Amino acid sequence: MKFDLIKKDPNSKARAATLTTDHGTIETPIFMPVGTVASVKGVHQRELRDEINPDIILGNTYHLYLxxxxxxxxxxxxxHKFMNWDRNILTDSGGYQVYSLSSNRKIKEEGVKFKSHxxxxxxVFTPENVMEIQRTIGADIIMAFDECTPYPCDYRYAKRSMHMTHRWLDRCITHLDKLPFKYGYEQSFFPIVQGSTYKDLRAQSAEYIANAGAVGNAIGGLSVGEPAEEMYAMTEVVxxxxxxxxxxxxxxxxxPINILENIALGIDMFDCVMPTRNARNGMLFTAHGSINIKNKKWEADFSPVDEMGHTWVDLEYSKAYLRHLFVANEYLGKQIATIHNLGFYMWLVREARRQIIAGTFREWKDKMVVQMNNKL
Structure with missing residues (x-):
């Protein structure tokens, strides 16, 4: 994997870069649509490729293993071949899914025993077999096996968990060195910073992860219920x-606001189920704010979904039509909403990149954060 910094924003820590693997070049900042079970929910691969056009998507080790x-x-x-996707894929290690199964799993030094949903x-997931599973899945970027702590989290638990994540990382690296690539292309390995919302633990974990010398690094254990201000504070430390x-x-x-604020703090890559999950519930993201398309106020509104007139993707449907589809419980409504939201997220990170390169990111970001906070 090759990472090239193109431009840094003069008024923040934001940066534009390119990340190149055997499956192509990724322009950062980047948002990765979540394809949990070898499918981005509600979107055909053709639409994903031609309309939304991401350089990389995410798959999930836990779900694909089961x-x-x-x-x-x-x-x-x-x-890649199984789902007919010839661009980049990243797989998470399953640590977050194991965390979310709190009533159906037991964590020990050896690994995690869990019950299939x-x-x-x-x-049982161990650092060793999770590396083997990800080798077999064949993603371009694979993640270390870690423990994701809940929020709020007791300091002593967070510290013990962080140290275990570091020991698991060492086991991941040792075992990964013994495993050949399976499909004729390389895989890049990212370790994960933990430490809950404690600055000293986050700093300690970031040092440990940086010293591992991997080609890229990840920050885990955030977006688990903590206030946005704490997320930003931890990101800044790391x-x-x-x-x-x-x-x-x-x-x-x-x-969208989280993404822009974290780009300003020096983050390059993001993933989240929010654009697809919210779309299926009728919540649309736009540059002027969010829309609950099921509200009656849109019943006779024949204007485009985004008032700015942006065409994130090649969709020409009015708010009234999209609301009608949701009220009638037509699957097409969820599909259109999903494509819209993913298209918006891709526009957002690509516009952020353009603004970074132009040297105008900070001013643009501050304006967009205000606009996108509206409920339309």
């Missing part, structure tokens, strides 16, 4: 320590 299972993915030649069967010449990935974040 279904369709790694033996199927290996027989297909890896996830599909059939109730028991499984980005001051992680090396500038490597990509920084903030996992599971977030709202």
């Amino acid at each position: 279904r369709p299972q790694t033996k199927i993915l290996e027989a297909a030649g890896g996830l 599909i059939d109730g069967s028991y499984h 980005t001051a320590i992680l090396p500038e010449d490597k990509p920084r990935y903030l996992m599971g974040v977030g709202t």
Whole structure:
């Protein structure tokens, strides 16, 4: 993997860069649509490629391991071929999903025993077998196995958990060195900073992760219920320590405003289910604020969804028509809303990149944060 810094914003820590793997170049800042089970919900791969046009998407190790299972993915030649996607893929390690199964898992030094949400069967994730699973899935960027702590989190627990995540990282690296690539292209490995919302723990974890010498680094354990101000504070601590010449990935974040504020703090990569999940519930993101398209006020509004007239993707539908589809419970409504939201997120990060290169990011970001905070 190759990472090239193109431009830094003079009034913030924002930066524009390119990240190149064997499946192509990723222009950062970037948002990665979430394709949990080898599918971005509600979007055909053709629409994803031609309309939304992301350089990279995300898959989930936990879900893909359970279904369709790694033996199927290996027989297909890896996830790219299985889902007919020839661009970049990142897989998370399953740590967050294990965290979310709090009533159905047990964490020990060796790893995590958990109960499948599909059939109730028991499984174990260790740093070693998670590396093997991700090798078999075949993503271009793979993540270390970590423990994601909840919010709020007791300091002593957060500290113990962080140190265990560091020990797990060492085991991941040791085992990964023994595993050959499977499908004729390289995979890049990112460790994950933890430490909950404690600045001293975040700084300590960032130092440990930076010293691991990986080609890129991630920040986990945020966007788990903490106030946005605490998220930003932790990000600022960590980005001051992680090396500038490597990509920084903030996992599971977030709202459009979260994304812009974290770009300003030096983050390059993001993922979140929010644009797709909210779309299925009728919540649309626009440059002027968010819209609940199911509200009666849109019943006879024949204007475009975004009043600025931006065409994020090639969709020519009015608010009235989209509201009608939701009221009638037509699947097409959720599909159109999903494409709109993902298109908006991609426009947002690409416009942020353009503004960084132009040297005008900070002023533009401050204006957009005010606009996007509106409820239309």
